[in-house]
Amino acid sequence: MKAVVIVDKKTVELQERPVPELKADEVLLKIERCMLCTWEQRVFLRMQPFPLPYIGGHEFAGTIAALGSGLDPGKYPVGRKATGRVIPFCGECPSCRRGAENMCETQNQENNFGGLAEYIAVPVTQLYMVNDSVPFERLAFAEPLGCVITCFDKLDIKLGDYVVIVGAGMMGMLNLLTAKLQGAYVIVSEPDERKRELAEKLGADAVVNPLETDAAEFVKRETSGQGARAVINCVAFKEIIPQCMDMLGIKGTFLMFGKMFPDGKTEFDLNAIHDREYVVTGTMSASVSAFQRAVNLLERGIVRPDELCLLEKTFDKAQCQEAFEAAVRPDTYRIAIRF
Numbered sequence: 230m231k232a233v234v235i236v237d238k239k240t241v242e243l244q245e246r247p248v249p250e251l252k253a254d255e256v257l258l259k260i261e262r263c264m265l266c267t268w269e270q271r272v273f274l275r276m277q278p279f280p281l282p283y284i285g286g287h288e289f290a291g292t293i294a295a296l297g298s299g300l301d302p303g304k305y306p307v308g309r310k311a312t313g314r315v316i317p318f319c320g321e322c323p324s325c326r327r328g329a330e331n332m333c334e335t336q337n338q339e340n341n342f343g344g345l346a347e348y349i350a351v352p353v354t355q356l357y358m359v360n361d362s363v364p365f366e367r368l369a370f371a372e373p374l375g376c377v378i379t380c381f382d383k384l385d386i387k388l389g390d391y392v393v394i395v396g397a398g399m400m401g402m403l404n405l406l407t408a409k410l411q412g413a414y415v416i417v418s419e420p421d422e423r424k425r426e427l428a429e430k431l432g433a434d435a436v437v438n439p440l441e442t443d444a445a446e447f448v449k450r451e452t453s454g455q456g457a458r459a460v461i462n463c464v465a466f467k468e469i470i471p472q473c474m475d476m477l478g479i480k481g482t483f484l485m486f487g488k489m490f491p492d493g494k495t496e497f498d499l500n501a502i503h504d505r506e507y508v509v510t511g512t513m514s515a516s517v518s519a520f521q522r523a524v525n526l527l528e529r530g531i532v533r534p535d536e537l538c539l540l541e542k543t544f545d546k547a548q549c550q551e552a553f554e555a556a557v558r559p560d561t562y563r564i565a566i567r568f
């Protein structure tokens with residue numbers, strides 16, 4: 230089979246690899262689309278120096294092509310559309326036993342997810358089958374949307390709450406769509422004009438350019454002095470953290486959605502956390518429950534990121550180099566590869 234392999238800094242190649250051998254409880258998924266997440270982009274740019282060659286790919290959709298020996302073909306029909314969750318959950322490590330399978334300790338951060346290839350083996354515990362009507366390009370959003378639902382599970386947003394989303398990249402936009410579904414009044418802080426305009430199109434109630442306006446003051450005004458119930462940070466500049474904290478209302482939650490690079494060390498006022506009972510938290514990856522609900526929302530067409538400009542462009546696997554180069558440009562939303 231063909232696989233898209235990161236072989237050097239800013240270099241990918243289409244290489245011949247063996248089709249994965251199936252364990253008894255695995256299905257072979259024929260990949261149709263796989264998107265290039267920030268994870269793969271950082272390996273490509275060598276900001277994340279995982280050993281090379283590296284095959285990423287965890288935002289994918291395809292069809293069942295073959296079954297492991299222990300599986301019933303009536304239950305897992307060949308040709309059925311499906312996606313898979315690549316973060317393992319072993320069920321026995323301390324994280325899994327605390328209900329935090331999204332941080333399962335058997336997960337090897339340097340592992341080659343394997344979705345950027347023609348075939349991937351997926352255990353049925355990690356397989357999500359859908360009806361035929363959902364387009365592959367929409368189903369590929371299951372993993373990123375699952376991460377966002379995991380974030381909202383922590384936030385407990387209520388109808389009418391004020392929510393601020395910092396950064397209107399792909400993940401900021403998925404957070405925006407989800408916050409609107411929860412009935413929140415959503416303010417988006419984003420310096421790029423095109424992204425602010427798209428945020429408004431996707432339902433943002435107010436947008437602010439933090440390079441021109443004091444965004445924390447703006448949030449205070451927009452919320453009639455109440456401040457935000459939640460501030461979700463989707464950018465990797467730690468300099469903005471004190472400003473994010475200033476946007477919070479009493480008992481507000483600050484959530485680190487993305488990861489800071491190269492490190493996350495910063496300062497903020499602990500007394501503000503004490504005096505105003507702030508909650509400071511983060512989310513990692515998608516829980517099993519959130520992944521299932523993401524698939525439900527995509528399958529039922531309640532969230533259609535592929536129709537909302539969040540899928541920027543799809544490249545053929547032969548154009549994988551161009552695809553990665555497009556993905557790492559700061560102005561693009563998701564780039565997908567067609568297998």
Ligand SMILES: [Zn+2]
Binds near residue numbers: 267372373
């Ligand atoms: Zn991802």
Ligand SMILES: [Zn+2]
Binds near residue numbers: 320321322333
């Ligand atoms: Zn585990």
